[in-house]
Amino acid sequence: DVSTFYSGTAPCRLPPWASCIGSASSPVDCTLEKSMFRRISADRTQSGEMRYYPFRLTPYQLTIKDSDAAEPQPCCLLIAERVHSGYEAPRIPPDKRIFTTSHTPSCLFQEVDERAVPLLGYLPQDLVGTPTLLYIHPEDRPMMVAIHEKIFSLRGNPFEYSPLRMCARSGEYLTIDTSWSSFVNPWSRKVAFIIGRHKVRTSPLNEDVFTTPQA
DSSP states (O other), rough: OHHHHHHTTTTGGBGGGGGGGOTTTTTTTTTTTOOEEEEEEEEOOOSSSEEEEHHHHHHHHEOOSSSTTTTEEEEOOOOOOOOEOSSSSSOOGGGGEEEOOOOOOOOOOEEEEGGGGGSSOOOHHHHTTSSGGGGGGGGGHHHHHHHHHHHHHHHHHHHHEEEEEEETTOOOOOOOOEEEEEOEEEEEEEEEEEEEEEEOOOOSSSSOTTSSSOO
C-alpha cells in the first residue's frame, strides 16, 4: 500500500483542514475530501509475523509551528478509522449491503466502490486492474460470460441477472444479486466500460472477511 499512500497524500490533492471544519475565514467545502484505504501494522502473531489491519484514512493539509518564533510548516493530518467486517457487530444491515464496481470490456476491474471493502475484505487497490473472473466461483464463470454477451447486445440498457458467487479476501464465497449496465462511447459506439450494482444475498461462513486465507 506504500505507493498508493504516497499518491493519496500528495500535497496537490490535500484539502485544507480549515475548509472542512467550517472556519470563519474559509467557506465550508468538504467536496475535496477523498478517503483512501490502507493496511497499518498493529501487532505481531505468535510466530513473530507482523499483522496488518485495514483503515480508512482521510487526509488534510494544515500548517503548524514548533514555537511562536518558528516559520509555519506544512503538515499532513490523517484521520484514521479502523474498518471492520460488515458481517460482524456492529453489522451492516442486510438491506444496506450494496456496492458497485466498474470494469473494462476485457473484464479488468476499473473502479471499486468503497462500500465493498467491509463486504469483500479487499481494498480497492487490491482489485483494480485484476481480472473480474478470478473472483467469481469457477462454476459461475460461464454465467459471467453470458452476462457479458448480453451487455454487448443491449448496448447500455440496464438489466437484472441471476445471483453470482464471489470470493471474499478470506477465501470463502458470498452470494450477490447483480444488475448490469454499460456506457457506450458516442463517437466509437463501442462499450467503454461496464457497471455492476451488487447486493449481498448470503454472507460467507467466516464473518471476518479480512482473514488471510490459509495457504
